[in-house]
Amino acid sequence: MTPMLLIRYGEIHLKGQNRPFFEKVLLHAIIASAKKFDGYVDKGQGRYYLRNVKPQDMPQAINAMSKIFGIYSVSPAMEMEKDLEIIFQAAADMACRKLKSLSKETATFKVESKRADKRFPMNSMTLSAEAGGYILEHVPGLSVDVHHPDFTVYIEVRESAFVYTDIVMGSGGMPVGTSGKGMLLLSGGIDSPVAGYMMAKRGIALEAVHYHSFPYTSERAKQKVIELAQELSAYTGPIKIHMVHFTDIQMSIYEKCPEEQLTLIMRVFMMRIAEKIAKDRNCGALITGESLGQVASQTLASLTVTNSVIDLPVFRPLIGMDKLEIMDIAKRIDTYETSILPYEDCCTVFVPKHPVTHPKLEKILKSVKLLDSEALIADALAKTEVITVTPACVE
Structure with missing residues (x-):
């Protein structure tokens, strides 16, 4: 025996x-x-x-x-x-x-x-x-x-x-890679690792993009995201993280755009940059941790705006879930304790006091035209750092 x-x-x-x-x-x-x-x-x-x-x-x-x-x-x-x-x-x-x-x-x-x-x-x-x-x-x-x-x-x-x-x-689902590849917008919060987990469970191989705003966000905040990706990679296999320097874009938006639109315009740039990286890496979709109505940039009107600026489909597996449901999954997959570490991310920088919750697409696009979008995106992409993580190591 x-x-x-x-x-x-x-x-x-x-x-x-x-x-x-x-x-x-x-x-x-x-x-x-x-x-x-x-x-x-x-x-x-x-x-x-x-x-x-x-x-x-x-x-x-x-x-x-x-x-x-x-x-x-x-x-x-x-x-x-x-x-x-x-x-x-x-x-x-x-x-x-x-x-x-x-x-x-x-x-x-x-x-x-x-x-x-x-x-x-x-x-x-x-x-x-x-x-x-x-x-x-x-x-x-x-x-x-x-x-x-x-x-x-x-x-x-x-x-x-x-x-x-x-x-x-076991974890069930479909083997990773059998449904293609997606680009996960990975923040340092609770939601996005759970979104990546749920799409990987449906067979999507993951790469990730993270936006950091040094010196407004610390090196420890960047390390937190790497640790989250490592914890997620125990389920998904190795993950490439594209670390995008986002400070210059945020500063330009802050200086030239209406304050109440700051968060949503930042989101527009995030989606455009993620799409460019995704297409370059042969990813068929973007993946986000958005949950309908959770914050101002996740209202139906706001999601309509961010959808309109890209061509790739956006998978939002948490869209109908409440925060407690998301937290339960995060605890089960061992990302929760890392997610709640008190390190800032770029989304907490330059937060407007009264963000717009019912934006009009034409007004947002008009504000975006105040910026040299192509130059800002090209510069951010040129400064992007790529890190590969597994449960055991970071390369």
């Missing part, structure tokens, strides 16, 4: 003739993540198998697999030959260990079996019954409850036989 990880995928099962493409992308993601544990991966019938992981590395391996989009669930399992006596003994050993882990003298259980290999001589219902009887006979303190058991012993008969008691839920 050999310990290993049994990895399941979910939504990919719904694919038709292009299913092998999704399976291949997911396999590559699993292999890349398994390298740090010296594990090797095989594909089975509706499953992936991660083998050769050291016992001390198993918890970290389970955590890493559960963060890969496309994986529905993961189980630490024992793999063995398809011999009934060996399967029953493994099931009893698993049940005994599970009982001890519950710190109880007595507990209830049931057995669920799946016989994917129809050549196996015992069907699923009979296998469950026989294995349950063996467990009752060999593990004192257990009784059967098929409706509300304290735990379940699972048996799967496939290329080999697998026995396990735990199912760790």
Whole structure:
């Protein structure tokens, strides 16, 4: 018997003739993540198998697999030959260990079996019954409850036989890269990392653009964004961050444009710059953390203005969510604590006292014409710094 990880995928099962493409992308993601544990991966019938992981590395391996989009669930399992006596003994050993882990003298259980290999001589219902009887006979303190058991012993008969008691839920969704690539407008706040997470879950590979306004924003604020991208990359894989120097644009807007329009005109420039970088990097869409009505630049009228100045589609996965819902996701994906660190970002610089909430497109564009937009954007792009982040390092 050999310990290993049994990895399941979910939504990919719904694919038709292009299913092998999704399976291949997911396999590559699993292999890349398994390298740090010296594990090797095989594909089975509706499953992936991660083998050769050291016992001390198993918890970290389970955590890493559960963060890969496309994986529905993961189980630490024992793999063995398809011999009934060996399967029953493994099931009893698993049940005994599970009982001890519950710190109880007595507990209830049931057995669920799946016989994917129809050549196996015992069907699923009979296998469950026989294995349950063996467990009752060999593990004192257990009784059967098929409706509300304290735990379940699972048996799967496939290329080999697998026995396990735990199912760790994965992130679900689609493998990153299967839906193209998007450019995430990444601030230092709570919302944009969550937006990136949600679009990556739908198969979008991410790059990011961040606007910093040195010396009005600190080096520590810039580092905060890098840390957010690192935390996000645990789910998405490596992320390129395009660090755009935004100070000169903000100063020009502040000096020449009506105060109440400052935030929205800054947003217009952000969208235009992001689109230029996105097209250069073959991204098919922009991604923002905007939520309808949350702030002045996120009213329906304001979003209409910012949409009108670019050609690429804009994905706003948080558009119908309230702040508490967004915060819950941020906490779950471990970006929340970094997001609330008290370092300023460029959106907090030159904030008008009374920003316009129902802007007219023609008035905003008229104000934009007061600026040398092309020169300002070209200068900002020329000064852009590109950083690649992974969970382990920054390049």
